[in-house]
Amino acid sequence: QDETTVIGVSIPAATHGWAGGMNFHAQETVERLEETYPELDFVLTAASDAGAQVNDIEDMVATRGIDALVVLPFESDPLTPPIQSVAESGTWVTVVDRGLSVEGIEDLYVAGDNPGFGRVAGEYMAEQMPDGGDIVVLRGIPTTIDNERVAGFEEAIEGSGINIIDMEHGNWNRDDSFNVMQDFLQKHDQIDAVWASDDDMAVGVLAAIEAAGREDIQFVLGGAGMKEMVQRVMEGDDMIPADVTYPPAMIATAIEMTAVGLVSNAPVSGTFTIGSVLITEENAEQYYYPDSPF
Amino acid sequence: MTDAPVLSLRDVRKSFGPVEVLHGVDLDLRAGEVLALIGENGAGKSTTMKILAGYQPATSGRILLDGEEVSFGSLHEGEEAGIVMIHQEFNLAEQLTVEQNIFLGRELHNGWFLDKARMRRLAREYLDRVNCTVHPDTRVSQLSNSDKQMVEIAKALSRDARVLIMDEPTAVLTGSETETLFEQVRAMKADGTAILFTSHKLGEVAAIADHVTVLRDGAVVHDGRAADIDEDGMATAMVGRDVSDLYPDKAGAPDDVVLRVTGLDVPGHAEGVGFELRRGEILGIAGLIGSGRTEAMEGLCGLRPARAERIEIDGAKIDIRRPSDALEHGLCYMTEDRKLRGLLLDKSMRVNLTLQSLDQFGGLMIDRAAEERALDRAIEEFDIRAGRREMRVGNLSGGNQQKLLLAKVMMSDPSILIADEPTRGIDIGTKQQIYAFLRTLAASGRAVVMISSEMQEVIGLADRVLVMRLGRVSGTLSGDEITEDAIVRLAMGVGAGDSERAA
Amino acid sequence: MTSETTNSPMRRALPSMSVLGPVLALIVLVVIGASLNANFLGTANITNVLARSAFIGIIAVGMTFVITAGGLDLSVGSMAAFIAGLMILVMNAALPSLGVGVPIILLGMAVALLAGLVAGLLNGFLITTLGIEAFIVTLGSMGIYRSLVTWLADGGTLSLDFELRTFYRPVYFDGILGISWPIIVFAIVVIVGELLMSRAKFGRHCAAIGSNESVAHYSNVDVNRTRLLTYAMLGLLVGVATIMYVPRLGSASASTGLLWELEAIAAVIIGGTVLKGGFGRVWGTVIGVLILSLIDNILNLTDLVSPYLNGAIQGVIIILAVILQREAKAKG
Amino acid sequence: MTSETTNSPMRRALPSMSVLGPVLALIVLVVIGASLNANFLGTANITNVLARSAFIGIIAVGMTFVITAGGLDLSVGSMAAFIAGLMILVMNAALPSLGVGVPIILLGMAVALLAGLVAGLLNGFLITTLGIEAFIVTLGSMGIYRSLVTWLADGGTLSLDFELRTFYRPVYFDGILGISWPIIVFAIVVIVGELLMSRAKFGRHCAAIGSNESVAHYSNVDVNRTRLLTYAMLGLLVGVATIMYVPRLGSASASTGLLWELEAIAAVIIGGTVLKGGFGRVWGTVIGVLILSLIDNILNLTDLVSPYLNGAIQGVIIILAVILQREAKAKG
């Protein structure tokens, strides 16, 4: 065994804004840590689907002899068995964002909170519309993450008098969301607010509303903390009064904790939940990262 | 030859859409007899044959097999009954090998697997029977037209037919290949096969047929023993007028040189080809199949990679790199292969006619009306007979396709026309018209090169004859030197005894 | 030479039923849409649908020529994303020197057109001169452009400077006489395309090449050049589409233009162009594009059992639209 | 016959360089891989690469027949996802009654094969009997299956019961004599496919249909039946691939099998099969599949500038692999 310790980082590819931000943070962290710790070597792979991610992990094990794996699973269920076998071979495993289906596999879990993400959004809506109202919802790509968020949201608005009058998939995509929102505006004469559930989608929604010149919509709530959106919150934009965080930088936290643990011989294990926080005009400044691509 | 007919048609009619092309045809095929079905282009020969073989249903009328009325629900039934047909257009899958084509649909098995060894061996045997030397594993797309035809014939021979129907099998064959085919035909006849064939080479008809039926405009106009009608009689019955003067008079002393070619090389096909072409003349090019005539002329016209020491038109040195260069200098090549290189079979006559000369039909936008007028003229001038004006060219009769091809080439108004096998599949009446046409063209101050594998045509029409052998010019003949014997000697190399594959 | 048998000009150009097929499918969709939602035929909705159709539509017109000439291009979607990214980068970079104004917009447009043209020529060159299967070349360049835009955007989104975007926005949202620019440009592209296809030499040559390459070659059609031109033209039109696209949201990312290639090809084929080449019609492609857009629009305007099934309904309608066309053809 | 002039067709089909082209590309990749990483040629890596190639590989073998016969199938990826979902649902549902054991695995396999066969027949029926363009039919069914699996999974992931998965897992990970099952099954499919293509009537008929449909028809080849069979066989093989896939990940979702169709088609074409039909070779497809898998594998062997550019490198290599083949052909 040689001196260097190899850390494998496996993440989903940058197919949309949030994932792009996550990719950015991962690369930046890897570069930074490689410089700080010459004894560390990193393997970074980005996969476009669950199967490809399993391939990446297999390759890291078979050809790169990784000592630790930091993984943000494309999906929980399919990645559970492969990660389990990596863990069983004695490799350190850090799981990020989406938890595995079997408990106790990973050494470190840096968790995102998807139900919480939906809940925070729902609670904000309920608070902003004490008398209830009609809202439309744009959902992400059909996935468990999206299901958890929507469930959390629906739970939070229950009994608040808020009606979801329409819901479609905007696929975390600006163009799709623009089209869907245009059609929602045609279909419904009165919409009080929009839960876009993601900032990329919020961009499309805003463009559609602006183009239609509709005045009935009071605000659009996105999510994930895209810098342009945070900036608008900061500036007190009426249409974007708030945002809900789901920081793509959680991957950086995970990589760093893993690296530091391996180097210092004082490995940090356990679960760190990165809760979803409401960003408002008051606290927006601390969530604004102008250099991030997201 | 006097037994009851094996296969007959009774009052068969056939319409395509509103157009009736067969108006009540009666026909009898007998065991051990060769029936020649002849007629002008578009008279309905191919249609009749397809109906007999079950490729197309008749619109009305009866088909009798051994006196029993049958209706072939599928091709398979026709073949079950022992009827095999060789089509006028090649019926081979280009990407498959010779052996694969011969056994297509009837592959031999050895347990679960194909018995390739046996099929290859049998294919070899069938090919040998027609003196065809191509390797059974060659892809059909690699074959010359005459080899393709021999493969078609070999394929038909392999089927042990009771009735063999051949639609212009000799159109792309040379004299000796035709003779080989006829030997097989005689052998099959002796075995009791009923044979129906058609050809526009009336000499062949006289040589092989026992019985002759003549179709004109979809109706039988003559039916009788071959012994009772001579070639002139056949021609007259077909065309409805006398065609004894097939060839126009040759021109007088030719004028100045319009085209001078020296040192033309077409890699793999021709080397050091040089010749002169004079204003007002028809220069025939003869040679064996594969002697590189086609390739040399295609190379000259920029249609395939070639280089030449020098090409002069009207005394000026020119450079031909692509087909448009040739056309700009008034040099136009008419292909021998109308189906693969000549016409867009799924397009209309109008589109085909003007494709090569679209520039004449308006600048930015094509002038449709002008195109239609051009088509009117072409139909008139070349006597193109089509059921409907808009029909796909693939549905025209073979000869009419050939006429359309000629019309298309003439649209570009060439001052030098290189016509490759221009009368392939053309009926005798139209041949006469085409010869006259080429002569008039030459006489109007242009020049014509005619590649032809029909010896009589070369002798009858050309002012001078250039003979090619193995990709090189082996000699030029003019005036009284133009004889069959002289051409064969040059084509075969001096002293060659037999006239194998002579053009 | 007489011609009694030529049954002189029977040219009755009755619109064959195969022609009516796609039109019929479109009409059926419109009727369904109108009966489901009162706003469906409103100006606003029609404008929305047409303007959105413009991107795919403009590209699909170019694709019609490529396919008619026997080719294929899978790279258009990611090419659009790449061009959009490039355009945004260049415009942002030029902002300090040029400032917000018409010149910078023109610069952006020029970049888009040039990039599209070059990208198209590159595809065309590999396909014609090097003779590589179009499917492979454009599958490769699809990966390349998608990758490049991701890289340019550093995995994220490239956004046009906000002020610039506000200035550029009217190019998508405004227009003349109430007709928005994308619709106008789309209409122009369609008209020019239709004329090129059905009345100009170029269209004839494309069909000839697609029908039989060697016949075309022997008929003095410059096969390689014509085919190269179809790809170049498609690239240029991708550039035009991008010029309309960027002002809408002012951004480009790895997910821009995803699957546009499939949608464009589908529109072309639904419109009656033959996938193996030899026959194409631009107006049919337009119908194809509208059919595809309307399906989405109608699905959004109505409440269906489950939005998960949208894709299934789309699939069924696409197949039905083409069955209708075939059935009609069989009867006609 | 003594003719010196009939020389050319006599040259028998020497193993032309076009045959060697893909092989050469593969060898180059292997050499690159081996020089980049010592473990590249280790058993573990080779097993990994081969086993994961099996899914696309098995499907691509079926695709080779479809394309050879002049067809196309865009639906295989989403068909695989749908079948995987169905299989998981059925197995989970049967668990209470059948319990964990061989019978329930066999049930799952039977469901997969049957569903694949039916799906293939359906595509084939629409294409042959109704005569709709294959591109449209399979684009439609692609949307339908993708949608159905999303719906079955309620937008999320369908997962095999965990105990059941543990029991089923060896079907992907174990094997005999150290060779894992997917590799064995892939090898069998390839051998049978190669025999079918080059030694059986079926392969010849496929090539004949793809080369010239009417010639095949006139030669008594049942064109519709043969073509239908190619789609049915492809469907069945998608079922087989799914049987190997499910034990690997134990789940199915809307993103399962995404873009497999493009990968399978690319493998077929890289392998030398002609996209417009008429000529196909199964062994070539295998090489194509291996080339594609190795590209991914090699990209993971080293640290590249940016993972964003993987797609670009992939694209370039795919194009290069085919250029190599063409160049080789030109020289040969």
Ligand SMILES: Nc1ncnc2c1ncn2[C@@H]1O[C@H](COP(=O)(O)OP(=O)(O)OP(=O)(O)O)[C@@H](O)[C@H]1O
């Ligand atoms: N499928 C078809 N659709 C429409 N018309 C057709 C079709 N097939 C043949 N015809 C027409 O039927 C007529 C007879 O054609 P046929 O091919 O039988 O002539 P032929 O006697 O064989 O002529 P040739 O000597 O030129 O081969 C022609 O006018 C032809 O255009």
Ligand SMILES: Nc1ncnc2c1ncn2[C@@H]1O[C@H](COP(=O)(O)OP(=O)(O)OP(=O)(O)O)[C@@H](O)[C@H]1O
């Ligand atoms: N497409 C082709 N591919 C490969 N070889 C070919 C092809 N066409 C012709 N050949 C071969 O090229 C040689 C010359 O061709 P071809 O027979 O056309 O010459 P030719 O002198 O013009 O004879 P003809 O015109 O009488 O057939 C022959 O050996 C022929 O088999």
Ligand SMILES: O[C@@H]1[C@@H](O)[C@H](O)OC[C@H]1O
């Ligand atoms: O891709 C997803 C992103 O768009 C969403 O906002 O947060 C979770 C991510 O997985």
Ligand SMILES: [Mg+2]
């Ligand atoms: Mg005929």
Ligand SMILES: [Mg+2]
């Ligand atoms: Mg020739």
